[in-house]
Amino acid sequence: MSRVGKAPITLPSGVDVNFTPGMVKVKGPKGELSQEIAANFEIVVADGVMTVNRPSDSKQDKSLHGLYRSLLNNMVKGVSEGHTVTQELVGVGYKVSNQGNLVEFVVGYSHKILLQVPSEITVTTLTEKGKNPSITMVCTDKQLLGQVAAKIRSFRKPEPYKGKGIKFSGEVLRKKAGKSASKK
Numbered sequence: 390m391s392r393v394g395k396a397p398i399t400l401p402s403g404v405d406v407n408f409t410p411g412m413v414k415v416k417g418p419k420g421e422l423s424q425e426i427a428a429n430f431e432i433v434v435a436d437g438v439m440t441v442n443r444p445s446d447s448k449q450d451k452s453l454h455g456l457y458r459s460l461l462n463n464m465v466k467g468v469s470e471g472h473t474v475t476q477e478l479v480g481v482g483y484k485v486s487n488q489g490n491l492v493e494f495v496v497g498y499s500h501k502i503l504l505q506v507p508s509e510i511t512v513t514t515l516t517e518k519g520k521n522p523s524i525t526m527v528c529t530d531k532q533l534l535g536q537v538a539a540k541i542r543s544f545r546k547p548e549p550y551k552g553k554g555i556k557f558s559g560e561v562l563r564k565k566a567g568k569s570a571s572k573k
């Protein structure tokens with residue numbers, strides 16, 4: 390059995406799981422999420438613990454077992470606690486500001502970049518003197534949050550020499566050595 394797939398998911402108080410073949414809905418204090426799954430998979434909820442059971446040992450079912458368990462675990466965590474992503478803008482003159490869910494980036498191009506973030510995501514920007522500007526996003530849906538964070542990072546990926554660009558908070562960048570001066 391899959392090590393990830395057979396691990397049980399503990400349901401916090403206030404989280405309700407509704408399973409119909411092919412669809413799982415998770416409802417909690419922060420919202421409601423739904424996920425399509427293969428109709429032959431079974432979700433069992435007992436004593437505040439949810440488990441995912443696969444129908445057979447076929448290669449397809451084995452590969453989906455751990456995936457569905459991870460997706461459901463992310464849904465349970467999202468509706469109970471929420472997911473958070475923080476990104477930093479490293480570079481001279483780099484700025485970020487928001488008005489509601491419209492985010493404006495200044496990252497070294499001749500123009501500003503405007504991004505309309507989906508309404509499910511709560512965006513806050515922070516600019517403090519002496520620190521890099523940062524953007525913090527909170528959402529119940531981890532997949533949507535990851536997509537938006539990847540889109541923001543794609544505006545200016547961190548470069549390997551000085552580390553300038555948009556990076557995730559806490560991310561360690563591997564830096565390259567620059568050209569060394571010739572010896573004469």
